Amino acid sequence: MSRAAGRPTLESVAARAGVSRATVSRVVNGMAVTASSEDAVRKAIDELGYVPNHAARTLVTQRTDLIALVLPETTARVFSDDQFFPGVVNGISQVLEQADKQLVLLLAGSPASHARIERSVAAHHVDGVLLASLHGADPLPAALSRIGIPVVCNERPLGSTSLPYVGVDNLGGAATAVRHLLTGGRTRVATIAGPQDMIGGIDRLAGYQEALRDSARRPSIAVGDFTLGSGVTAMHQLLAENPKLDAVFAASDLMAEGALKALRATGRRVPDDVAVVGFDDIALAQYTDPPLTTVRQPILEIGRQMATQLLRLVAGEDVEPTMTLPTELVLRQSA
Amino acid sequence: MSRAAGRPTLESVAARAGVSRATVSRVVNGMAVTASSEDAVRKAIDELGYVPNHAARTLVTQRTDLIALVLPETTARVFSDDQFFPGVVNGISQVLEQADKQLVLLLAGSPASHARIERSVAAHHVDGVLLASLHGADPLPAALSRIGIPVVCNERPLGSTSLPYVGVDNLGGAATAVRHLLTGGRTRVATIAGPQDMIGGIDRLAGYQEALRDSARRPSIAVGDFTLGSGVTAMHQLLAENPKLDAVFAASDLMAEGALKALRATGRRVPDDVAVVGFDDIALAQYTDPPLTTVRQPILEIGRQMATQLLRLVAGEDVEPTMTLPTELVLRQSA
DNA sequence: CTTCGGCTAAAGAGCGCTCTCAGCGAGCGC
């Protein structure tokens, strides 16, 4: 590409404004410069349509202004059945936009992607990494923090790593939901748990068990994977084992909607025969039949806080290592 | 940062392998080198844990290996009510991963974001841009292509720009759905249309009108915005205007589910009293009550094709300016 | 035995920017 055809550089702006490269750089980066030079430079920038070259800047500053969001979820599942990621992405995006950083999306479906992600991070391609939806004791968080890059997780990572994370009060929210059912006079309260290799699945089940233990009731558990279909299946299982159950706490709204459909299919009325409580408060919850009582988690806020914490880390500031956002029981008609 | 503390560079690998920087560069980029040098270089790379610096490479090659996905949707709406974006992102991601490119997500909620996006693109920050979900005659596509960067849109952009795009046969799919209703003996077929500033909304309505015109029936139209809630509202409107309607074609599955709920709330049975057909075939469609007959669009494939076309453009190859993927009527119980 | 062709490796320039450092003029205290 010939120089003439290329985009304007600092050099050409400097020439046009009659100052040195350094002065133009100062103006661009908002450092002190005499008013007359500043005017000349700004004029030249406008006339030439100058935009700083990102790569050149990165090369010397060692900053990329890029933040990676890693979703080690099976690619097929990410985004497809849950409204969680979209909300988190949205929250992250809001904060990053403010800070003039950009979001790089890394879907890590295959094991091969893990290597790719580590390579990408090691290449100093991003300033920091957000990790969401970790399954089991994923080696990725530890690997990334060993490289020495700031990392913030969504929910407490399983395994031994002690990385900062932002989560919600899964246990407390679930316990509150179950206590609400018990207080309402329900005696046989079952649960549709989430995947037991994810914090959300584990802690919500623990909350169910804790609330049940307090009232000395027998637990009844079926495990799903947060999707609607798995909720249908799990509900049928629970009914087979315990046809007289009178309440269900589902660890996600999608599974709760599945339970609702299964209950209707077996001729049971909600909430008359069986009460149902979900978890998440996604948009759908307002439109289920009947509208779903559920535990709201501040999804957007999770994204915002994750991004905020990471930006602090990137800036070299300290952050609180753990952050638990509150959940809230939203009463509708299903329980 | 002291040199010792920094990550290894080409220089240090070269020193260790006893060759020149250029030779190491050749090995890294897979160019011909004698076996002995190659071995020495590879060994040094492994021992040092060398990873090429992305910014430095970008500076000279003018390639960033970054592809932007711009969603000019209101941030609140993107991702939140539709399963479309997640699927497209997934498809894009699959193709980019193959090509070793990365995905930068740009949510353009506010008008201010437009400027930010243009700046980002002008800074040579990305190699190409994918534009999805354009509303009305958005100035962004034209602005980006004026900068001279490869752009591929999702669906034909409204307005005068002639950019390459990948879309689906919205009109044909909608017409097929409506003809299916008419063939089944329905006589009063209404529609819940999508937003009329988006191609998906416009063309699906056109398909409805075309099929209806063929059979000389009167159209009955309410407009929604693809969300479940808007489907509920629109269905009530249609019923108010035309209580005897016996079929509805909704331009999205979410709106169809809303219609289903509204019909049930007014005591109508589906499909006995009113037949319902949706559009999209999202996961939910299998679980509605009754399961939803709908027009499937190959969402993942849209993402894949958009990415594939853009990569061709980035590589300087020619692409077909327009690409329309087929839709397919999926018969379930609602119609 | 010399010369030439064909190859690979080394050297060096340069991508566009930031940042240090020296220079320079102006303003201040003594």
Added chain:
DNA sequence: GCGCTCGCTGAGAGCGCTCTTTAGCCGAAG
């Protein structure tokens, strides 16, 4: 009025890489 500090500017180095140019080497041909 002289030196000193202070604020601004310009020159230049260098970030880590690619790529062109140049040098060096080997074998084959004359």
